[in-house]
Amino acid sequence: MGLIEGVQITPVKIIENPSGNIMHALKQHESSFAGFGEAYFSTVQCDSVKGWKKHREMVLNIVVPVGCIQFVLFDGRTGSKSYMQMQELQLSPGNYQRLTVPPGVWMAFKGRSKGLNMLLNIGSIPHDPAEADNLPLKNDLINYQPFLI
Amino acid sequence: MGLIEGVQITPVKIIENPSGNIMHALKQHESSFAGFGEAYFSTVQCDSVKGWKKHREMVLNIVVPVGCIQFVLFDGRTGSKSYMQMQELQLSPGNYQRLTVPPGVWMAFKGRSKGLNMLLNIGSIPHDPAEADNLPLKNDLINYQPFLI
Numbered sequence: 032m033g034l035i036e037g038v039q040i041t042p043v044k045i046i047e048n049p050s051g052n053i054m055h056a057l058k059q060h061e062s063s064f065a066g067f068g069e070a071y072f073s074t075v076q077c078d079s080v081k082g083w084k085k086h087r088e089m090v091l092n093i094v095v096p097v098g099c100i101q102f103v104l105f106d107g108r109t110g111s112k113s114y115m116q117m118q119e120l121q122l123s124p125g126n127y128q129r130l131t132v133p134p135g136v137w138m139a140f141k142g143r144s145k146g147l148n149m150l151l152n153i154g155s156i157p158h159d160p161a162e163a164d165n166l167p168l169k170n171d172l173i174n175y176q177p178f179l180i
Numbered sequence: 181m182g183l184i185e186g187v188q189i190t191p192v193k194i195i196e197n198p199s200g201n202i203m204h205a206l207k208q209h210e211s212s213f214a215g216f217g218e219a220y221f222s223t224v225q226c227d228s229v230k231g232w233k234k235h236r237e238m239v240l241n242i243v244v245p246v247g248c249i250q251f252v253l254f255d256g257r258t259g260s261k262s263y264m265q266m267q268e269l270q271l272s273p274g275n276y277q278r279l280t281v282p283p284g285v286w287m288a289f290k291g292r293s294k295g296l297n298m299l300l301n302i303g304s305i306p307h308d309p310a311e312a313d314n315l316p317l318k319n320d321l322i323n324y325q326p327f328l329i
Contacts, residue, residue, distance in 0.1 A: 050230055051223035051291065058218045058306050067216035069207045070302055072245050074200035081199055096221050096298065097246060142200065149245065151300065153219055157207050 035106045035113045037133035039063045040120065043094060045127055054127065056094045057153050063131040065090035068156035074149045075100060075142035080178050082139025083166040090155040091132040098148030099123035101141045105173045108135040117175065122150075139168070139178055184255045184262045186282035188212045189269065192243060194276055203276065205243050206302050212280040214239035217305035223298045224249060224291035229327050231288020232315040239304040240281040247297030248272035250290045254322045257284040266324065271299075288317070288327055 041063055046053040057064055068089065075081055085107055093102075104118045121143060122128060132138055142148035156162070168178055190212055195202040206213055217238065224230055234256055242251075253267045270292060271277060281287055291297035305311070317327055 049225075050228040051225050051297070052221075054221040054223070056219040056221065056300075059216055060306065067208055070205040070219060070300070072201075072203040072205065072300075074203070076198075076200050079199040097296065147246065148200070151205075151219070151221075157209065 035104055035116055035118045035136060036111045038104060038118060038136065039131035041129045041131065043127050043129050045124070054096050054124070056151060057092050057129065063092060063129065065092070065155040068154045069158055070151065070153045071158070072149055072151055074147060075140060077142045077145045077148065080139055080141045080168055083137045083168065083170070083173060084139070085137045085164045086134050086162060087164070088134050088156055088162045090134065091130070092153040093130040093132070093150050094127070095122040095150050096124060098146055099143040100148050100150055101143050102130060103139050103175055103178065104132065105137040105175070107137050107172070111135070137166070137173060139175070141178060184253055184265055184267045184285060185260045187253060187267060187285065188280035190278045190280065192276050192278050194273070203245050203273070205300060206241050206278065212241060212278065214241070214304040217303045218307055219300065219302045220307070221298055221300055223296060224289060226291045226294045226297065229288055229290045229317055232286045232317065232319070232322055233288070234286045234313045235283050235311060236313070237283050237305055237311045239283065240279070240287070241302040242279040242281070242299050243276070244271040244299050245273060247295055248292040249297050249299055250292050251279060252288050252324055252327065253281065254286040256286050256321070260284070286315070286322060288324070290327060
């Protein structure tokens, strides 16, 4: 499991408050910000997997404010130094970091806690099915056993 | 409780999926989008109140993907048709709408469910304490009894 070129993992602040915490997500001036196209939540049941999906244009900026989600990334960019490499990480409020995924990188994610598992993605362009590719979980390109069990 | 000038309440889609739902928040081309300055979560304990706060520049775009939050707005803009009027609403995944609050409108909000109550705000400018005014819950300008009980 290497580090995929262009993937960024950035610590994000949680400001504690007795009435309820503030959890940062993304600011305009941060280096991983790549434009605002759309913000949406995706939830994933415990042990369910969503993916594989690859965007051709969208940069993803993801935080997990609720639950725990395991992400696996696979570099499908032929010109990249990390071509064919994989990277795995688990995000939650307890490991509150932002995952920035450049175009051309395949991603799948799995719910890891029994309650609600929820991510926020701030995509650099609005949702457009024409700029995304999908592969079934079991395929000939990406062999990642933990997701198939 | 009237409708405050410039406040928008926009239904937002939830796309149901057995692996986990997708919940829209905000798109670039929607009329209530006013620029991307910063996205952050604010959580509020059951029966706790955050507010009053008024922004001088920031437009707020708020959704509540988890729990239930009661919002009260008060129009403090002397030139507004709804000057001194109040507006109240309760948002949750079951009443999944986006609340757009223009500058100059005071807001307070209260957690209404016993679990996690969480809002996402997509602010039109980054957080800047110099452009926000605060008032204690009990004050001479805004008299809203339910928040004081």
